[in-house]
Amino acid sequence: MRAERPTVPPATFRSYYGRPILKEPPWKVPDVPLYLFLGGLAGASASAAALADLTRRPELARVSRYAAAVASSSSVLALIHDLGRPRRFLNMLRVLKPTSPLSVGSWILAPFSAVAATAAASELTGVLPRWGRAAGMVAGVLGPAMSTYTSVLLANTAVPAWHEYYPELPFAFGGSALATAGGAALLATPLAESGPARRMAVVGAGMELAALRRIERRGGIVGEPYRTGLPRRLFTAGRALTSVGAGLALTGRRTRAATVAAGVALLAGGLCMRFGVFYAGRASARDPKYVVLPQRERRRRHA
Known part of the structure; x- marks a missing residue:
């Protein structure tokens, strides 16, 4: 007896009226990607x-010290420009909420920027060297x-391409921070003292x-934004630049x-990586399939 042929086409996923389920992050470009990059460098x-x-x-x-001060100050300016008003950044410091990465991050950024600027100013002017060194x-x-x-902060959001890769993103950001800080030091440090910067850059x-390789190889539908479109091109460029930089170091x-x-x-490789992660998150929030299909898969596994 022959198997019956289906009389209707296979069901495909779509949301109500094709509308996104999540609100796409409203953060400005290039403000927030630069904020991510400069904070790590600092x-x-x-x-x-x-x-x-x-x-x-x-x-x-x-x-x-100069790199830390310039990068952290620029990071604060990028964040304030994204928020629209300086007062909004100050309002973020009114409460310290340990369960909120945004609140904790604000309380890291503000004192860090202050002490980094103090240390750089003391280094530049020679005033209060002990206080500058302590800062x-x-x-x-x-x-x-x-x-x-x-x-x-990114992994704690509901954006699928960020939340799904919470184990890998800290290593990607931390490694990129080491690589870019080493790269910044190599630009102006004499060759005789550049050894630690080279090693830091290579390790990072x-x-x-x-x-990044683990993010791309984990597979699954949530990883598609990293493997397609603009994020893929940014990741490809970032990997090539970082590899070349480490080799030259x-x-x-x-x-x-x-x-x-x-x-x-x-530095260019780290910048491409931050922009790639940012755009991948935007793409995953824009398409409802990255929200619903992983939820259905998890439900089937635990049924």
């Missing part, structure tokens, strides 16, 4: 400056949290590339041109 640079100070590498400490140490302690809290690049130890090229490539 945090890792501050930690590098503190370690360089402890190991008596004054030039590396100086360059990294630099405080910024160095806060550096790891500054480098990674934005990944926790390896961590970032491994996390290892092989170009004796030439200034290769060292500067390594720094530029590492």
Whole structure:
């Protein structure tokens, strides 16, 4: 007896009137992607400056302190520009809510920016060097949290492409922060003191590339935004630039041109990665299938 043929086509997913289920993040471009990038760069640079100070590498400490101050201040400005009014940023500091990544992140960003700027100002003017060094140490302690809290902030949202990859995003952001901070230091640090910056850049690049590879290889429908369209092109460019930068950091130890090229490539690679993650999240919030189909799959598994 022959099997009966279906009389209707297979059902396909669609939402009511094709409308998105989640509201697409209203954050501005390039403000928020730059905020993500600059915060990571600032945090890792501050930690590098503190370690360089402890190991008596004054030039590396100086360059990294300046990088931390400029990046953190620019990060605050990008966030304020996205919010629209400076007062809105101050309102975020009225309450400290430990269960909210946004609240905790605001309380990391504000004091970090203050102490990083204090350390850089003391370094530049020579005024109150002990206080400047103490401020630099405080910024160095806060550096790891500054480098990674934005990944926790994204993963704590309902945006599928961010929430689904909460185990990988902190490693991707932390590794990128190390790589870009190392790259920034390579731009202006003398070759004689650039060894720690090179090692930091290579370790960070390896961590970032491994996390991105895991994101792309985990499969599943939620990972589609990372593998298609603009995010895919940004990820491809970011991986290539980061790999080239790490390679030049290892092989170009004796030439200034290769060292500067390594720094530029590492910074550009980290910037592409942040923009890629941002656009992937937007794409996943825009299409309702990334919200509903994973929920149905989880329900079937636990039924």
